[in-house]
Amino acid sequence: MNIFSLDRTLRLRIAVAFVNRFLDAMITTFMAVYLAQRWGAAGAGLLLFAVVTLGAGGMFVGGHLSDTRGRRPTLLLAEAVAAASFALMALGHAGTGGTLLVYLGYLIGKLASSVGLPANDAMIVDITTPENRTDVYTINYWATNLALAGGSLLGGFLYNGHFTLLLAVAAAATGAVLLSTALWIPESRPEEAARASGDSPLRVFVSGYYAVARDGVFLRFVCAAALGLTLEFQLANYIGVRLSADFPSQALLHIGSLSPHVDGVQMLGLLRSENTILVVLLALFSGTFFKRMPDPLRLYTGIVLFTAGYMVLAVSNRGWVLLIAGAVFTIGELMNVPVKQALLANMIPSTARPKYMAVYNLSIRVAQMLASLCITLAAWTGPWGMFVLYGAVGLTIVLLYRSVLSARSSPEALVN
Helix, strand or coil: CCHHHCCHHHHHHHHHHHHHHHHHHHHHCCHHHHHHHHHHHHHHHHHHHHHHHHHHHHHHHHHHHHHHCCHHHHHHHHHHHHHHHHHHHHHHHHCCCHHHHHHHHHHHHHHHHHHHHHHHHHHHHHCCCCCCHHHHHHHHHHHHHHHHHHHHHHHHHHHHHHHHHHHHHHHHHHHHHHHHHHHHCCCCCCHHHHHCCCCCHHHHHHHHHHHHHCCHHHHHHHHHHHHHHHHHHHHHCHHHHHHHHHCCCEECCCECCECCEECHHHHHHHHHHHHHHHHHHHHHHHHHHCCCCCHHHHHHHHHHHHHHHHHHHHHCCCHHHHHHHHHHHHHHHHHHHHHHHHHHHHHCCHHHHHHHHHHHHHHHHHHHHHHHHHHHHHHHHHHHHHHHHHHHHHHHHHHHHHHHHHHHCCHHHHCC
């Protein structure tokens, strides 16, 4: 699919999501370093935990507001607060208020982005169709990875000595996003969702999320997504720790008399770069590559390849084997991610899309916690124990998605 063939509103939402993720990668990647330099590693950990916790609550609030007040007002509120928070951080880092003001601005900004996330996700579902969702999510996935790569790269170059400039640029860019939403983004909330919000706010809030909690098929989908993300986050957790400690320095190439060596940390950087580069180069063509493959087969095959790649990363210390495994899990990722996102969009009711998206996005928080626990678990199991664990997780993911697809093909099974 050509991005220029999409509806204008959809193109704008993808562009806005690109800008937001670019800014998030440009700033958030280095906030742990910033806070640790000023308040120590332990203090930084507690402060970032508060950000994550408040953000989880913000998604619930954002899901409720998007359903009851509309997608557009929620986005305008979130983007206005986010722009102000970046400006606050810039003032703090420039000397007016210091580190505390920078942290408060960051806390408020992450809360605002969490409030706006369900509205943005629901709007994309509102303005797509079951026929074009896989292609749309493929384009969005490509744009997301390009934004993360570009934002991290720019932030890395400008963090030391130009952090105030980074924050000022983020404030101006978020202000431009706010202006584009105000001028060109129409409301997309379905009429039936608007009619469904005529009760008291507290009753709508509680009953809405209670209905989501009773949707057993959706909760199985969320569990599968959380386990998939737990595997994905291993690269930054257990696998990263293992490579830094156990990977022997070795030459990957021999160019004449030159044999540049890489250590474990550099190998981790190569794997992350390989993943990003392959996604950016191949994502837009993956729809053509896998066009003739039925979505269920594409989903299952992608999960198997994704899992197999991580299983190899858990145990191997040979550089080229690791790079091949990285290519394998990236191809698996390209195969299954757009299908999963389209399946999610197709299975949630139009009257409660933001609430469902808010609950779904909690899978990220759960996965982050599980991935960090794997570092401790690996101290007991060793690499081969993690190899077996990753395989078991992959099998569980396949079984959960098979259960979800079976339930969707059987209407009576959807009533839980």
